[in-house]
Amino acid sequence: MGSDRLTVREIARLAGVSVATVSRVSNGVGQVSEETRRRVQRAIEEHGYRPDHLGRALAAGRHGAVGLVFPGLSGPYFSELIQGFEAEAVHTRTSVHILCTHLRDDSDAQVVEMARRVDGLAVFGGTVSPDTLRELAALVPVVVLAGEGPPGVPSVRAENVAAATALTRHLLADHGLRGLVFVGDPRNSPDVTGRWEGFRAAHRQIGLPLPRAPLRVGLEQHDGVFAADQLLSRAAPPRGVVCANDETALGMLVGAAARGVRVPADLVVTGFDDIPMAALVSPALTTVRQPVRELAGRTARLLLRAAAGETGGSDAALVLPTDLVVRRSCGCPAATGAGPATAPSPATKAGFTTEADRTGHRPATAHGPTDKHTTTEHDPTAAGRRPAAGDRTVR
Amino acid sequence: MGSDRLTVREIARLAGVSVATVSRVSNGVGQVSEETRRRVQRAIEEHGYRPDHLGRALAAGRHGAVGLVFPGLSGPYFSELIQGFEAEAVHTRTSVHILCTHLRDDSDAQVVEMARRVDGLAVFGGTVSPDTLRELAALVPVVVLAGEGPPGVPSVRAENVAAATALTRHLLADHGLRGLVFVGDPRNSPDVTGRWEGFRAAHRQIGLPLPRAPLRVGLEQHDGVFAADQLLSRAAPPRGVVCANDETALGMLVGAAARGVRVPADLVVTGFDDIPMAALVSPALTTVRQPVRELAGRTARLLLRAAAGETGGSDAALVLPTDLVVRRSCGCPAATGAGPATAPSPATKAGFTTEADRTGHRPATAHGPTDKHTTTEHDPTAAGRRPAAGDRTVR
DNA sequence: CCGGTTTCTGAAACCGGTTACCGAGCGGCG
DNA sequence: CGCCGCTCGGTAACCGGTTTCAGAAACCGG
Structure with missing residues (x-):
């Protein structure tokens, strides 16, 4: 009558076998005769026995x-x-x-x-x-x-640095913008650090003086709105901002709209990550696609x-690898499938992505700058993200 | 020399005591003489012993x-x-x-x-x-x-139903809107179910015919953009939409802006949840605040x-309890601290929230409709959310 | 000096599994 | 008929802790 809680020993008693046999049956390992297996199986199912995770974990x-x-x-x-x-x-x-x-x-x-x-x-x-x-x-x-x-x-x-460099060069060289402001806190995360580095590298490469300190804000959408308030109330608002991520950029768009500042005419805005909304806002966001999944x-x-x-x-x-995705918020015309108005930054390999299906594979091209610890691989099992029609992606 | 992995028995051996004593010291329970405690403590610290979680969990x-x-x-x-x-x-x-x-x-x-x-x-x-x-x-x-x-x-x-009812009544009765569309899938979650119910209840209460089927979309921002595309390309677009949450409503705002549809003049949009962005977009979103935290x-x-x-x-x-937060996207004028242009829905108790500090307590008023299983309490330790200046909240 | 507490400590059981090892039983083969 | 090898299943140790219980030592009042 010691039918207490359900343990191996209890099931063993009920089935008239030893605990070892119960364990063997429940794990499907070792040699057990068909007849015994059935008997144990029945006892297990009849009482709804499921081995305790802790005991199992401890043993394993x-x-x-x-x-x-x-x-x-x-x-x-x-x-x-x-x-x-x-x-x-x-x-x-x-x-x-x-x-x-x-x-x-x-x-x-x-x-x-x-x-x-x-x-x-x-x-x-x-x-x-x-x-x-x-x-x-x-x-x-x-x-x-x-x-x-x-x-x-x-x-x-x-990859953050090279992508941020390419993005920034696109603004500096192709659009001729100056006095760009980086919106985000490089101390926030290594990702932001890398993007800030790329931002600075682009200035260096073009031969421009190093940019001012970043506007240190968080990574959420309302931080972008706050940043817009800060920047657009300055005596001389910047002509363009490079945001640490898409959320901030979207917030910036909202903040600009609230003040009647037109994007990209009055202010150029770029993001990072290519979240779904980036392609849907107007103007659609120029950003860098990251294979998050x-x-x-x-x-x-x-x-x-x-x-x-x-x-x-x-x-x-x-x-x-990451892809530069050029849309409208940087000042580029709406992509019509024809070539870009200005040549992409020479440091990057340009290409167009046509509508790919959901399981479409992205080609496994190695990314440019790799150090000795760096590997760049491609996993064919990972589902690619569907680029919005009309996106121009630059790698 | 049996110094294998670090276990109670190993520490016991090293300290020259029994496992029971080690356990007692490491847990700080039971009687242990000062001298022994020190000896065991030293052995523990010297070898960086930390009891294994699994063993402990199994025993407990x-x-x-x-x-x-x-x-x-x-x-x-x-x-x-x-x-x-x-x-x-x-x-x-x-x-x-x-x-x-x-x-x-x-x-x-x-x-x-x-x-x-x-x-x-x-x-x-x-x-x-x-x-x-x-x-x-x-x-x-x-x-x-x-x-x-x-x-x-x-x-x-x-509370979803009463809040959604109040919100919808506000649109129907105070703004005189008709042909509202509910955007969201009631099968999606109990929350959405309740909001859809409230939406219907408001129609019933006002004596209007029951609304058409909801536009079943997901709860993310891009779903709202999609919904806007759907609704605004109709021959007779609705004059107002009640979205299942703020994300969808924000997406709706974006979709409307892309088509040049003005909110609230051409289209009234409301949300649900009162996420931070809701107060920051223009027009600011009329929504229902939920105490998520x-x-x-x-x-x-x-x-x-x-x-x-x-x-x-x-x-x-x-x-x-939830609060109706009336802002601009429903067609109400920007709150100036003066009374509302139209009286709030009679089913709700109206009130203004002034700028409260971060730890400010919300009064513990019981919400109206409660069934026998329903309790409404207030937890003074929960930090209140800071309402944006100028919000008009109705409970 | 002695009985009774109180304080401290250790041996061993226990939590609920897994598994190494060993022995029993059985069939096949020389 | 006896021996070998294979299959099957049980005993007991083990995973790493906690806790009960009992015994030893110290302490106390009479």
């Missing part, structure tokens, strides 16, 4: 979970990233623990705490200190997402492999 | 984790919700597992699987079938977030208490 020495650390959820970029990551993880029956460090000062300790509950950790670039990152890497496999880790820690990110997928797969104990984990930094 | 019969199930991450609403939930959980050293069910057909099985790895589950309304919900509730404590659960399962949601916090606290084994869990449905 594996949590069956990975962690995802990010600063906070702002905008489609993070949403997409998290969803992509989660989708990949759930695919391998691994659960995902999240940790938002945003605005928390004791976050490093919490990340370390989390590291003890998972088999691997994906850390968004810039969310934890390098020291802590090393400490984590000593505990569990770690992959840095959208940033670079210390030596030995693999990372996955999108693939970024997330790659990170997840890399991490899951490492978490599963596969030692063949590359410690390389994976850099995914 | 508690995972130290809760799950959060939601359809997908779209827009600030979900972001805010998740961040609020996570913040509350991390506060009690509980980790958060996430599961996006979006577009996955086998999600019910995955939710059940997740239930075996956590001490409690917060399930977003409409993401799992009622049957599965009951199954889950038998396994672990469950709280339904933004929706209603089966009897015995507590839930937390914001509090929604998340309440849910989390309710769940965490239940997960900790406290039996005093109320199985009530908690309904948080």
Whole structure:
């Protein structure tokens, strides 16, 4: 009558076998005669037995979970990233623990705490200190997402510097703009740092004096509105702004519209990321397309492999290619399928993307500037994003 | 020389005590002499020992984790919700597992699987079938977030029906609009269902024929742009739209602007949620404010208490009050602090919110229509959202 | 000096699984 | 008929903690 909670031993008693046999049947390993298997199977189903995750995890020495650390959820970029990551993880029956460090000062300790509950950790670039990152890497496999880790820690990110350079050169050289302002805080994240670097590099390459300090604002849409208020109330408002991401740029558009400032006639605005709205606003946003879903997928797969104990984990930094997407907000005419009014920046390879179907593959061309740690690959399984008709993409 | 991995037994050996003593010291429970405590403490610190989470969890019969199930991450609403939930959980050293069910057909099985790895589950309304919900509730404590659960399962949601009714009545009665279109899919989530219900109720109350079927689109900004394309290309475009959320409404604004349709002169647009951008666009969006952060916090606290084994869990449905926020997109003049041009809908209590400070408390007035399961409370610890200057809020 | 507390510590059971190892039973073959 | 090898299934150790229980030592009042 010791029919307490449902455990292996209980099921074993009910089926008249040993715990080893129950475990063998429930896991489908080892040799069990057909007759015994059936008997055990029946006992399992009859009582709705499901092995306890903790016991199993303890025995296996594996949590069956990975962690995802990010600063906070702002905008489609993070949403997409998290969803992509989660989708990949759930695919391998691994659960995902999240940790938002945003605005928390004791976050490093919490990340370390989390590291003890998972088999691997994906850390968004810039969310934890390098020291802590090393400490984590000593505990569990770690992959840095959208940033670079210390030596030995693999990372996955999108190319930012060259893309930002090309974008800025397009404004400086092709449109002849001067006095551009960068909107975003480079200290915010490695992504923004890279974009700011590219912004400066373009000025250097063209032979212009280095730009002024960036307008340090957050990455959300209302931050862009705020930035517009700041910039457009100046005595001499800038003729163009390079925003750290699309949200900010969209906010800038809204702020400009509220003041009657016309884009691109009075003010040129560019974004970064190519979120769905970027193609839908008017004027459509000139921006840089980032393969967010693939970024997330790659990170997840890399991490899951490492978490599963596969030692063949590359410690390389994976850099995914990005595309400059030229639309109207930079002052270019609406694309009609004909060539651009001005030649694209010489540092980039120009090309047109025609309407591609949902599963269309993007060609696996290696991106230009790569350092020795940099690999550029293409994953044919990742679904490409459908470019809006009429987009002109420059790589 | 058996200095293998760091376990209690290993530390016990090193400190020359028993495992029980190590456990006592590391947990700070029981009686341990000062001298022994120091010796054990030293061994722990010297080797950087931290008890394994799995072993501890197995012994305690508690995972130290809760799950959060939601359809997908779209827009600030979900972001805010998740961040609020996570913040509350991390506060009690509980980790958060996430599961996006979006577009996955086998999600019910995955939710059940997740239930075996956590001490409690917060399930977003409409993401799992009622049957599965009951199954889950038998396994672990469950709280339904933004929706209603089966009897015995507590839930937390914001008031939708009355708010949507008031909003729609405002358009119908105060602005005299007819032929309104509801933009959003009521099957999408309980929230949208409630808003659609309120939309219909307002027509009924005014004595108008029931409105046509809603324009079924998603909840993201680009869905709103799509909806604008659909509606504005009709032979007789509607004079007003009630959008299921602010994102859609913002997209509608963008789509209207692209076609030269003026809001509110040619088209009246309203939203729902009062996300930060709603007050910043022009015209500023008339919408309904929802206490998202509090929604998340309440849910989390309710769940965490239940997960900790406290039996005093109320199985009530908690309904948080919402505010109608009248701005310009409905056709009302810019608020100047003076009275409204037209009287607010008689079903609602009108009032002005002046600039409140960040920690300002909202008065704990009970909301009108409450059923027997409904409680309306006010949590003084939840930070209020700062209303934009000039907003007119109606409750 | 002695019985009774109180304080401290350790051995061992337990949480719920997995699995190494071993022995029993059986069929086939020399 | 005896031996070998294979299949099947059970015993017990183990994963890494917590906790019960009992015993030893110290302490106290009478």
